[in-house]
Amino acid sequence: MNIKPLADRVLVKPAAAEEKTVGGIIIPDTAKEKPLQGSVLAVGNGTKDEEMVLKAGDTVLYGKYSGTEIELEGEKYLIMRQSDVLAVLG
Secondary structure, eight states, rough: OOOOTTEEEEEEEOOOOOOEETTTTEEOOOGSSSOOOEEEEOOOOSSOOOOOOTTTTOOOEEEETTTTTEEEEEEEEEEEEEEGGGEOOO
């Protein structure tokens, strides 16, 4: 895969949704909450007004409805603006 985000955008690989069971019942994928955490795979060059502070390899938290979901080679990714990232986990 060779994706290079443009401007102030980042490519994020969401963390896997946790398997949850309720009294032995497995919750289906459609009812699982989306993870709000992921790893930055690639970053753009920034803009003249916004310097990129994120880098590939950062683990980040983002908002529930942040970014645009894309699917490549069977894997799901998010492309979002750096400003949509809430925090970097240290």
